[in-house]
C-alpha cells in the first residue's frame with residue numbers, strides 16, 4: 001500500500017469551472033494510464049439514508065459497487081472523489097477485485113481537467129421523464145454531446 005505518492009504524481013486538485021473542485025493533470029497522462037483507485041470506505045447501501053441523517057456522509061462522493069455495497073469517497077477517500085462528471089469524458093472507471101480504478105481513455109494534456117461519465121442509474125422503480133431527469137440531476141459539463149443529465153439516459 002505504498003502507491004499513494006506515485007498515484008498523486010499525475011494529478012492536482014483545484015477549483016473547477018464545471019463544479020466545485022476538480023482534478024487536473026499535473027503533467028501529460030498517457031492513454032491507458034491507471035491514475036488511481038477510487039478509494040473510500042465500503043458501506044452498506046441500506047444504511048446510507050441513516051448515515052446521511054447521522055451526519056456521517058453527504059452522499060456526494062458515493063460510488064456504486066454492487067447490489068449491497070457502495071464506496072463512500074468522503075470516508076477514507078483520496079483526491080479521485082473530486083473528479084467531475086462529463087458526458088464526453090477523458091477517463092473511465094474499471095473494476096478489478098471489487099476495486100474501482102480511474103483510467104485515462106485518451107491522452108490528457110497537462111492542465112486539463114479529468115472527468116468520467118457518472119452514468120447514475122435510475123434505480124428507483126418509478127419512471128421519470130427526460131425533463132425530470134434534467135431538472136433533478138442536471139449536467140453542466142459543456143460537452144457538445146451533453147445529454148443534460150447525470151443519469152444514464
Ligand SMILES: [Zn+2]
Pocket residue numbers: 086087088139140141142143145146147148149
Ligand atoms: Zn453533460
